[in-house]
Amino acid sequence: MDLCSKHKVTVTGVTKGACAHPDVAWAMLDGGVAGLADSRVANLARLRKAGIRAEMMLLRIPMPSETKSVVDVADISLNSEISTIRSLGEAAIKKGVIHKVILMVDTGDLREGVWPDDVVRTCAEIRKVPGVTLEGIGTNLGCYGGVIPTETNLGQLVHLKTQVEEATGRRLRLVSAGTSATFNLLQEGKLPEGINHFRVGEAILLGTEAVSGRVLPGATSDCFRLVAEVVEVKTKPSLPIGEVGWDAFRTVPRFVDRGIRKRAILSIGRQDIRPEAMEPLLAGCEILGASSDHLIVDVTDCPTEVRVGDEMPFRIGYGALLQAMTSEYVEKVVL
Ligand SMILES: *Cc1c(COP(=O)(O)O)cnc(C)c1O
Numbered sequence: 347m348d349l350c351s352k353h354k355v356t357v358t359g360v361t362k363g364a365c366a367h368p369d370v371a372w373a374m375l376d377g378g379v380a381g382l383a384d385s386r387v388a389n390l391a392r393l394r395k396a397g398i399r400a401e402m403m404l405l406r407i408p409m410p411s412e413t414k415s416v417v418d419v420a421d422i423s424l425n426s427e428i429s430t431i432r433s434l435g436e437a438a439i440k441k442g443v444i445h446k447v448i449l450m451v452d453t454g455d456l457r458e459g460v461w462p463d464d465v466v467r468t469c470a471e472i473r474k475v476p477g478v479t480l481e482g483i484g485t486n487l488g489c490y491g492g493v494i495p496t497e498t499n500l501g502q503l504v505h506l507k508t509q510v511e512e513a514t515g516r517r518l519r520l521v522s523a524g525t526s527a528t529f530n531l532l533q534e535g536k537l538p539e540g541i542n543h544f545r546v547g548e549a550i551l552l553g554t555e556a557v558s559g560r561v562l563p564g565a566t567s568d569c570f571r572l573v574a575e576v577v578e579v580k581t582k583p584s585l586p587i588g589e590v591g592w593d594a595f596r597t598v599p600r601f602v603d604r605g606i607r608k609r610a611i612l613s614i615g616r617q618d619i620r621p622e623a624m625e626p627l628l629a630g631c632e633i634l635g636a637s638s639d640h641l642i643v644d645v646t647d648c649p650t651e652v653r654v655g656d657e658m659p660f661r662i663g664y665g666a667l668l669q670a671m672t673s674e675y676v677e678k679v680v681l
Contacts, residue, residue, distance in 0.1 A: 347377060347378045347379075348564075349529070349532055349533065350352065350524075350532070350544060353537060354533070354534060354542055355524065355537070355540065355541065355542055355543065355544050356380040356543050356544070357378075357379050357380060357543075357544045357545075357546050358379060358380055358381045358383045358401075358403055358406065358543070358544070358546070358666065359371070359374035359375070359377075359379035359381070359382050359383065359385045359544050359546065359547070359550055360382075360383045360384065360525075360545050360546055360547030361374070361382055361383070361389065361393065361547070362383075362384045362385045362386065362405070362547060362668070363547045363548060363551045363552075363664060363668050363671065364551055364667070364671050365389065365618060365668075365669050365671035365672045366384050366386075366389035366390070366392045366393050367671065367678060367680075368392070368393060368396035368398065370551070370678045371393050371396070372396075372397055372398070373535065374550060375398070375400055375547075377550070379400075379467070379546075379550075380400075380401065380403055381400050381401030381402065381403060381421075382398065382400050382401070382403070382404075383402070383404070383405050383545050384403075384404070384405060385404035385405040385406040386406065387402070387404065387408075387412055387415045387419055387420070390404060390419040390420055391415070391418075391419045392604055394419055401422065402419060402420045402421055402422075403420060403421070403422045403423065403424070403545070404416055404419075404420040404422070404423040404424065404524035405424055405545065406424075407424065407425060407426055407427065407430070407450070407458050408423055408425065408430055408434065410427075410429065410430050410433055413430065413433040413434045413436075414437045414440075414593045415435045416434060416437070416445075417434060417437040417438050417441055417443065417445050418441070420445075421445070421446055422445070422447070422448065422481060423445070423446075423447060423448070424448050424450050424458070424484060424486075424522075425447050425448065425449060425537055426449070426458050426459050426460055427451065427590055428449045428468060428471050428472070428475075431447055431472055431475055431478055432475050433480040434447070434477070434478055434646075434679055435475040435476050435477030436477060437477070437515045438477035438478060439476060439477040442507065444477060444478065444479050445477060445478050445479075446476045446478070446479055446481040447472060447479065447481060447514055448481055448482050448484045448520060448522055449468055449469060449472060449482075449483050449484070450483075450484050450485065450486065451463065451483055451484070451485045451503060452466055452485070452504060452505060453485045453487065453493075453499040453500070454487070454491065454493045454499055454526045454559070455485075455486060455488065455489055455490055455491040455492075455493040455498055455551060456491045457486055457489050457490040457491070458486060458505055459485060459486070462502060462506060463610070465483065465506045465509070465510060466506070466509050466510055466513045468476060469483070469510045469513070469514060469518075470513060470514055473514055473516070481518070481519050481520050482507075482518045482519050482520030482521055482522060482543070483503060483506060483507055483510065483518060483520075483521060483522070484499070484503075484521070484522030484523060484543070484545075485499075485503050485522075485523050486521070486525065487499065487523075487525070487528075488527035488556055489504075489523065490587065494527065494557055495523070495524070495525075495527055495528045495530070495531055495557075497536050497538055498511075498578045500523050500528075500531070500538045501538040501539065501648045502576035503521060503523050503538075503541070504521060504538045504539070504540035504541060504631045505671065507521050507540060508540075520542060520543045521540055521541050521542055521543065522543035522544070523543070523544075524537075524541065524543070524544030524545065524546070525543045525544065525545055525546060525547070525548075525556065526546055526547060526548035526549035526554070526555060526556035527556040527557050528544060529549060529562055530555060530557055530558070544648055547601065548563055548664050549565065550565075551569065551570070551664075551667065552567060552570070552663070552664060552667065553565030553567035553568075553569070554567065554663075554664075556664075558577040559663075566611050568661065570662055570667055571627075571659055571660070571661065571662075572614075572619065572624065572659070572661075572662050572670055572676075573657045573658065573659050573660070574612040574613060574614040574641060574657070574658055574660070575611045575612060575613050575655065575656070575657055575658075576610045576611070576612055576650075576652060576653065576654055576655060576656045576657075576658060577611050577612065577654060577655060578610065578611040578654065579608065579609070579610045579645070580608070580609060580612075581606055581607070581608050581609075582606070582607065582609055583603075583605070583606055583607075584601060584602065584603055584604040584605060584606075584607050585601050585603050586599075586601060586603075593637075594637045595616070595637075599635070607644050607646045608644070608645050608646040608652075609634065609642055609644055609645065610642075610643045610645045610652050610658070611640050611641070611643075612640070612641040612642075612643060612658060612659060613639070613640070613641075614636075614639075614640075614641050614675075614676070615636050615637055615638045615640050615641060616636050616637065616638050617638050617639060617673060617675065618669060618670055618673035618675055618676050619636070619641070619662070619666045619669050619670050619673075619676075620665040620669055621633050621635060621641060621666075622665070623662060623663035623664065623665035623666035623667075624660045624661070624662050624663070624666050625660060625662075625663075626643060626658065626659075626660055626662045627658075627659040627660060627661055628650070628652075628658060628659065628669055629648065629649060630645070630647035630648035630649055631643050631644065631645050631648050631652075631658070632644040632645075632647075643658065
């Protein structure tokens with residue numbers, strides 16, 4: 347937060363990784379975020395229901411069918427389709443409010459946003475829509491295409507902002523270009539001047555920078571811990587017996603023969619987590635795989651004995667956190 351405010355960047359806290367858990371949202375607000383954002387209307391509604399009155403931003407491009415609810419729960423939304431923006435405007439007028447809009451620009455990641463050469467024209471169109479106000483422009487990187495934010499792609503956004511201001515004769519308040527993947531630029535002092543808003547989830551929730559996964563200085567990386575119960579411990583061969591075809595998810599699994607191993611089965615599975623984004627906290631344990639409802643862990647080299655009924659703790663990455671917080675089968679305990 348200090349790093350952001352030093353560079354005149356305001357931060358909106360993104361709650362989707364924690365499925366908009368109200369306690370997490372309150373903690374973000376205590377930590378100094380300017381507002382809250384989530385990708386889903388239902389999650390923003392959950393925050394409102396918890397009595398939170400901070401400015402709320404909808405991150406996912408609104409569905410045309412949900413514009414009324416968007417205006418009901420969100421003060422501001424990210425957009426890329428003029429027809430949807432018109433529909434938001436109509437809903438806002440009916441409600442007697444002005445809805446704020448950020449026009450998303452695709453700077454190369456190939457997820458949402460208008461192409462750069464459409465920005466000036468689209469901004470001029472948005473200015474004419476009753477019921478909405480154009481707050482600024484934004485971009486999203488490092489998601490679909492995995493494109494890393496740089497001085498070049500973010501610089502392009504600042505350049506577009508100037509063009510829009512010249513063409514429309516009005517200032518744009520926000521240039522929203524940062525996420526947890528933009529902290530390297532910020533730390534290196536390479537964030538283009540003019541970028542003044544970040545939407546940050548992962549770096550707050552898990553303390554990690556999203557390009558390299560390294561823990562940011564001063565951040566806490568163990569706010570979340572997943573615990574699962576052991577339901578079976580048996581010694582079995584490491585190669586399945588019989589002809590191997592598709593597994594439960596229609597991929598053909600591969601195995602390495604490591605001889606006879608001691609394996610624990612835990613009662614959690616792909617419905618609730620992503621095993622690839624989990625790390626056992628108990629030394630000597632290794633995740634072998636998971637099906638929908640079972641996680642299989644090799645405990646042969648574990649110095650402490652693992653028994654049926656034991657609880658095994660894990661550190662979780664973004665993908666596992668997102669899924670565990672959304673799964674209604676995973677109990678959430680706030681300490
Ligand atoms: C999820 C999301 C963010 C936050 O990303 P983090 O990597 O968690 O910081 C920002 N903007 C948009 C549009 C998003 O969907």
